[in-house]
Amino acid sequence: MNTLTVLLLLLGIHxxxxxxxxxxxxxxxIQGALLSLLPLSDSAGETWRAATLCLATFSVKSVAIxxxxxxxxxxxxxxxxxxxxxxxxAIVLLTGSLALAAFxxxxxxxxxxxxxxxxxxxxxxxxxxxLTMTTRVKAVSQVIGFxxxxxxxxxxxxxxxxxxxxxxxxxxxxxxxxxxxLMGILMFKIQRAFTHMDVRKIHTLKD
Amino acid sequence: MEFLFLFxxxxxxxxxxxxxxGQAAAGSILGAVGLFACTVRQALALPVEVRGEFLRLDELxxxxxxxxxxxxxxxxxxxxxxxxxEMEGGHIGPSKTRMYHVWINxxxxxxxLVVCAHHLALQWIAVEATTLFSAPLIYLHGDRKxxxxxxxxxxxxxxxxxxxxxxxxxxxxxxGDIPLTFSALAAGREKLDPRFVRLAFLFFxxxxxxxxxxxxxxxxxxxxxxxxxxxxxxxxSGVLLNCALLAVLRVAPAVPGAYASPLLILFGIAxxxxxxxxxxVQRDLKRLLAFSSIENMGIIVxxxxxxxxxxxxxxxxxxxxxxxxxxxxxxxGDIILRFGTQRIQRIRGIFRQTPLSGFLLFGGILAIAGSxxxxxxxxxxxxxxxxxxxxxxxxxxxxxxxxxxxxGSFLVYGSxxxxxxxxxxxxxxxELWCLxxxxxxxxxxxxxxxxxxxxxxKALERLSTTIAFS
Amino acid sequence: xxxxxxxxxxxxxxxxxxxVIRKTKAFLSCRRGSPVWQPYADLWKLFRxxxxxxxxxxxxxxxxxxxxxxxSLVLVSATPLWSRGVPLSMPFILYIYLMALPRFFxxxxxLDTGSAFxxxxxxxxxxxSAMAEPALVxxxxxxxxxxxxxxxxxxxxxxxxxxxxxxxxxxxxxxTLFLLLLAENSRIxxxxxxxxxxxxxxxxxxxxxxxxxxxGMIQLASALRLTAFSALxxxxxxxxxxxxxxxxxxxxxxxxxxxxxxxxxxxxxxxARMRLSRVASYLLVAATxxxxxxxxxxxxxxxxx
Numbered sequence: 018m019n020t021l022t023v024l025l026l027l028l029g030i031h032x033x034x035x036x037x038x039x040x041x042x043x044x045x046x047i048q049g050a051l052l053s054l055l056p057l058s059d060s061a062g063e064t065w066r067a068a069t070l071c072l073a074t075f076s077v078k079s080v081a082i083x084x085x086x087x088x089x090x091x092x093x094x095x096x097x098x099x100x101x102x103x104x105x106x107a108i109v110l111l112t113g114s115l116a117l118a119a120f121x122x123x124x125x126x127x128x129x130x131x132x133x134x135x136x137x138x139x140x141x142x143x144x145x146x147x148l149t150m151t152t153r154v155k156a157v158s159q160v161i162g163f164x165x166x167x168x169x170x171x172x173x174x175x176x177x178x179x180x181x182x183x184x185x186x187x188x189x190x191x192x193x194x195x196x197x198x199l200m201g202i203l204m205f206k207i208q209r210a211f212t213h214m215d216v217r218k219i220h221t222l223k224d
Numbered sequence: 225m226e227f228l229f230l231f232x233x234x235x236x237x238x239x240x241x242x243x244x245x246g247q248a249a250a251g252s253i254l255g256a257v258g259l260f261a262c263t264v265r266q267a268l269a270l271p272v273e274v275r276g277e278f279l280r281l282d283e284l285x286x287x288x289x290x291x292x293x294x295x296x297x298x299x300x301x302x303x304x305x306x307x308x309x310e311m312e313g314g315h316i317g318p319s320k321t322r323m324y325h326v327w328i329n330x331x332x333x334x335x336x337l338v339v340c341a342h343h344l345a346l347q348w349i350a351v352e353a354t355t356l357f358s359a360p361l362i363y364l365h366g367d368r369k370x371x372x373x374x375x376x377x378x379x380x381x382x383x384x385x386x387x388x389x390x391x392x393x394x395x396x397x398x399x400g401d402i403p404l405t406f407s408a409l410a411a412g413r414e415k416l417d418p419r420f421v422r423l424a425f426l427f428f429x430x431x432x433x434x435x436x437x438x439x440x441x442x443x444x445x446x447x448x449x450x451x452x453x454x455x456x457x458x459x460x461s462g463v464l465l466n467c468a469l470l471a472v473l474r475v476a477p478a479v480p481g482a483y484a485s486p487l488l489i490l491f492g493i494a495x496x497x498x499x500x501x502x503x504x505v506q507r508d509l510k511r512l513l514a515f516s517s518i519e520n521m522g523i524i525v526x527x528x529x530x531x532x533x534x535x536x537x538x539x540x541x542x543x544x545x546x547x548x549x550x551x552x553x554x555x556x557g558d559i560i561l562r563f564g565t566q567r568i569q570r571i572r573g574i575f576r577q578t579p580l581s582g583f584l585l586f587g588g589i590l591a592i593a594g595s596x597x598x599x600x601x602x603x604x605x606x607x608x609x610x611x612x613x614x615x616x617x618x619x620x621x622x623x624x625x626x627x628x629x630x631x632g633s634f635l636v637y638g639s640x641x642x643x644x645x646x647x648x649x650x651x652x653x654x655e656l657w658c659l660x661x662x663x664x665x666x667x668x669x670x671x672x673x674x675x676x677x678x679x680x681x682k683a684l685e686r687l688s689t690t691i692a693f694s
Numbered sequence: 695x696x697x698x699x700x701x702x703x704x705x706x707x708x709x710x711x712x713x714v715i716r717k718t719k720a721f722l723s724c725r726r727g728s729p730v731w732q733p734y735a736d737l738w739k740l741f742r743x744x745x746x747x748x749x750x751x752x753x754x755x756x757x758x759x760x761x762x763x764x765x766s767l768v769l770v771s772a773t774p775l776w777s778r779g780v781p782l783s784m785p786f787i788l789y790i791y792l793m794a795l796p797r798f799f800x801x802x803x804x805l806d807t808g809s810a811f812x813x814x815x816x817x818x819x820x821x822x823s824a825m826a827e828p829a830l831v832x833x834x835x836x837x838x839x840x841x842x843x844x845x846x847x848x849x850x851x852x853x854x855x856x857x858x859x860x861x862x863x864x865x866x867x868x869x870t871l872f873l874l875l876l877a878e879n880s881r882i883x884x885x886x887x888x889x890x891x892x893x894x895x896x897x898x899x900x901x902x903x904x905x906x907x908x909x910g911m912i913q914l915a916s917a918l919r920l921t922a923f924s925a926l927x928x929x930x931x932x933x934x935x936x937x938x939x940x941x942x943x944x945x946x947x948x949x950x951x952x953x954x955x956x957x958x959x960x961x962x963x964x965x966a967r968m969r970l971s972r973v974a975s976y977l978l979v980a981a982t983x984x985x986x987x988x989x990x991x992x993x994x995x996x997x998x999x
Binding site for chain 2: 147166185207
C-alpha cells in the first residue's frame with residue numbers, strides 16, 4: 018500500500034513536470050491502473066464490491082480517459098510540446114514545495130502513518146493538478162490537470178477510509194467519465210473553431 | 225414521487241424522437257406542465273416523503289422544487305416562440321433546436337434530483353450532472369464565444385465540484401459511523417468531529433459556491449450566461465444557482481454558526497462588491513444580467529450569514545430573484561432577437577418602438593434592482609434589517625452602499641435602453657409566446673412586492689429554522 | 695585483515711565496473727566491443743607513459759591529479775563495499791566535501807592550462823555539481839535519518855532490513871542516488887563520456903590536457919568514485935549483503951558492482967544526452983524526490999511497516 022502510494026506520488030510529479038503530452042497521458046493511464054489496485058488492498062470490504070470498484074476505476078481512469086485524450090491529441094494535430102507559462106525549473110520547485118506543504122498540512126491534522134502518507138499523496142496530486150491547470154497553455158493539458166486533480170481526490174478519499182455504497186461510487190465514476198468525454202468533444206469543437214488550442218488566445222469574452 | 229423524474233425524462237426522450245422542433249417544444253411544454261402539477265401535488269402531500277434513504281422531499285425541497293418547476297413551465301412556453309423566431313432568422317437549425325429540448329429536459333431532471341436528494345454523495349452526483357447537462361446548452365450556437373464560455377464553464381465548475389467532493393470526504397470523516405443523510409447529520413450534530421466539519425463546510429462553500437457564482441469563483445458566470453440562448457440563460461440564472469445554494473444550505477444544521485457566519489458574510493460582500501465595480505462598464509446586456517445574478521446570490525448568502533430575521537428574507541429573495549431574473553432574461557432574449565444586437569449602446573428607445581417590451585424591460589430592471597413596488601425590495605430590506613439586528617453593522621453598511629451603487633447603475637442602463645434616444649429601426653412584430661410568460665412573471669413580482677401572504681412568510685420562517693446553524 | 699583488503703578490492707573492482715559498462719553498451723548496440731578487462735590494460739599503458747604538459751600551467755596543474763586520486767582513495771575507504779567495517783568512519787558532511795575537493799582541483803587544473811576547452815569543461819562541471827549539491831545533501835541526510843547515524847558506514851549499517859517493496863523511502867533514496875551517480879560521474883544523460891565533440895563535453899573537456907600518468911590517475915579516480923556510488927546504492931538496497939561472511943562477501947561485492955555496471959550501461963544506451971539547460975531541471979527533480987523521501991520517512995514509523 019505504501020509503495021503504491023509512493024509510486025502514485027512519483028507519477029504525479031512526472032505529470033506535473035513533463036514537457037510532452039503523450040508521456041503525460043501514459044503516466045495518467047498508469048496512475049489509473051495503480052489507483053484501481055487501491056480498493057483491493059482495503060481488505061475490510063466484501064470482495065464483490067472491491068472487485069467491481071477495481072474494474073470501474075480501471076476502465077474509467079486507465080482506459081477510457083487516456084483513450085479520449087490520446088484520440089484528441091492524434092486527431093486534432095496538437096503538437097507534442099506542453100508549453101507552460103512558467104519555466105520547468107519553477108514548476109519542479111513548486112511541485113516539490115507543494116508536496117512538502119501537503120505533508121506538513123496532513124501531519125498538522127493529526128493524521129499519522131499510512132493514512133498520513135495516503136492523504137499527503139492525495140493532497141499533492143490535488144495541488145499539482147491545480148498547478149497544471151493554471152500554468153499550462155494547451156487545452157489538453159488543462160484536462161490532464163483536471164484528471165490528476167480527481168485522482169488526487171480519489172486517493173485522498175481512499176486514504177481517509179471514506180466508503181460509499183456501490184451505486185454511489187459508480188455514479189461518481191460515471192460523472193467523471195462524462196465530464197472528460199464532454200471536455201473531449203468540446204476540444205474538438207474548439208480546435209475546429211479556433212484552429213489552435215492555446216488557451217491564452219481564447220479570450221474573446223472580457224469586460 | 226417517481227413522476228417528478230418521469231416527466232422531464234420522457235420530455236427529453238420525446239424531444240430526441242421528435243421529427244420537428246415544434247414537436248420537441250410541445251413535448252417540453254407538456255413535460256413542464258406535468259412536472260409542475262406533480263410538484264403541487266407533492267407539496268400538498270407533505271411534510272415528508274421518503275424513498276429509501278437516498279431521496280426525500282421535505283418542505284425546503286418543495287419550495288425550491290416549486291421554483292424549478294414554475295420557471296421550467298415559463299421557459300418552455302417561451303422557448304417555442306423564441307426558437308421559431310431564431311430559425312426564421314437563420315440563426316439556428318432545426319436539429320439544434322431539437323437538441324436544445326433534449327438537453328434542457330435532462331438538465332431539469334438533474335435539478336429535480338438535486339432538490340430531492342437526501343444523501344450527501346447523491347446530491348453531489350446530481351450537482352455534477354447539472355454541470356454536464358447544461359454545458360451543451362452554452363455552445364448550442366456553435367460560435368467561438370460559445371465555445372470559450374462553455375470551456376470555462378465546464379472546467380471551472382468541474383474543479384469547484386471536485387472541491388465540494390473533498391468536502392463530502394471530510395464530512396464523512398467527521399461523521400464516522402453516522403450515515404451521510406441530511407437528517408442523520410442534523411440529528412447527530414454533537415457527535416461530529418468539529419475540525420473536519422469546519423473544513424468540510426469551507427470546501428462546500430468554495431466548491432458549491434463556484435457553481436453558485438460567488439466571488440472570487442464567479443469568473444465563468446458572465447461568459448456562460450451571456451452566450452447561452454435566452455431561455456437557457458434564464459434557467460441557468462434562475463434555478464441552477466438556487467440548486468447550488470440548496471446544496472450548501474442542506475449541510476448548514478451540522479455546522480457551528482460562529483464559524484459559518486463570518487465566512488458567508490465575507491463571500492456575500494465580495495459577491496456583491498465585484499458586480500458593483502464591474503456593472504458600470506458592461507457593454508453586453510446579458511453579461512450585465514449575469515453580473516446581477518452574482519450580486520443577488522451574494523445578497524442571499526449574506527442574508528444566510530447574518531442569520532436571525534435575515535434568513536427568511538434571504539429565502540424570500542431566492543424566489544424574488546428567480547422571478548425577476550427569468551423575466552429579464554426572457555425579455556432581453558426577445559429584444560436581442562428583434563434588435564439584432566446584444567450591445568447595450570445599440571439598444572435604445574425600446575419603449576417608443578415597442579411599448580410592451582420596453583415596459584417589461586424597465587419593470588424587470590426595477591425588480592432586479594430591488595426597487596419598490598416589486599418583491600425584491602422587501603427581501604433586500606429584510607436582510608438589511610436582519611443584519612443590523614444581528615449586530616453586523618459594518619457589513620450592513622457596506623451592503624447598503626453597494627446596493628445603492630448597483631441600483632444606480634441598473635437604473636441608468638434601464639432608462640437609457642427603455643427611454644433613451646436612438647436611431648429607430650425596423651422591428652419585427654412582438655412574439656406573444658415570448659412576451660406573455662414574461663408579463664406573467666412581472667405580475668408575480670409585483671404581487672410579491674405589494675403583499676406577501678403572511679402564511680407564506682410564516683412558512684419561510686419555519687424553513688429558516690431547519691437550515692439554522694448548530 | 696578485512697580492513698586491509700578494502701582498498702585493494704576497490705582498486706580491482708573499479709576498472710572492472712568501467713569495463714562492464716562499456717561491454718553492456720556495446721552489447722546493446724549490437725557490437726562485440728572491447729573486452730571487459732580493457733580498462734586495466736588502458737591504465738597499465740597510461741601509467742608507463744610520460745606527461746606532456748602545457749608551458750603556461752602552474753603547480754596547481756601538477757598537483758591536481760595526485761590530489762584527485764588521493765581524495766578518491768580516502769573516499770572509497772569510507773564507503774562500505776563488502777563488509778560492515780571500513781577503514782575510515784566518516785561523517786557524511788565530510789564525505790560530501792571529499793567529493794567536492796577533487797572536483798575543485800580538477801576545475802582549477804582545467805582553468806590553469808589556459809585552453810578554451812579546459813575553461814569550458816570546468817565551468818560546466820562546476821555548474822552541474824553546484825546544482826547537484828542540494829540533492830546530494832538531502833539524499834545523504836535521508837539515509838542518515840533512515841540509518842540513525844551520521845557516519846556513512848553507520849547509516850548503511852543501520853538501514854532496517856525487510857522486504858524492499860515495503861520500504862518505499864529506501865527505494866526513493868536509492869533512485870535519487872542513481873540519478874546523482876549519473877550526474878556526478880558524467881554519465882548519459884548528463885554528459886557523454888564517449889563523445890569526441892569537445893563542445894558537448896563537460897568532464898572530458900576539463901581533463902583534456904592531462905596525459906600519461908596524470909591521465910591514468912584521473913581515470914582511476916573517476917572509476918573509484920563511480921564504484922563508491924554504486925557501492926552506496928547497492929548497500930542501501932540490499933543491506934543484508936554487508937553482513938555476509940568474508941568468503942561470500944567478496945563475490946557478492948563483485949556481483950553487485952557488475953549488476954550496477956549493467957544497469958548504468960542500460961540507462962546510458964536507452965537515453966540520449968540532455969540539453970545542458972535541462973540538466974538543472976533533472977537535478978531539481980532529484981532533489982525533490984530526495985525531499986519527498988525524507989517526508990515519507992517522517993510520515994511516521996507505522997508508515998514504513
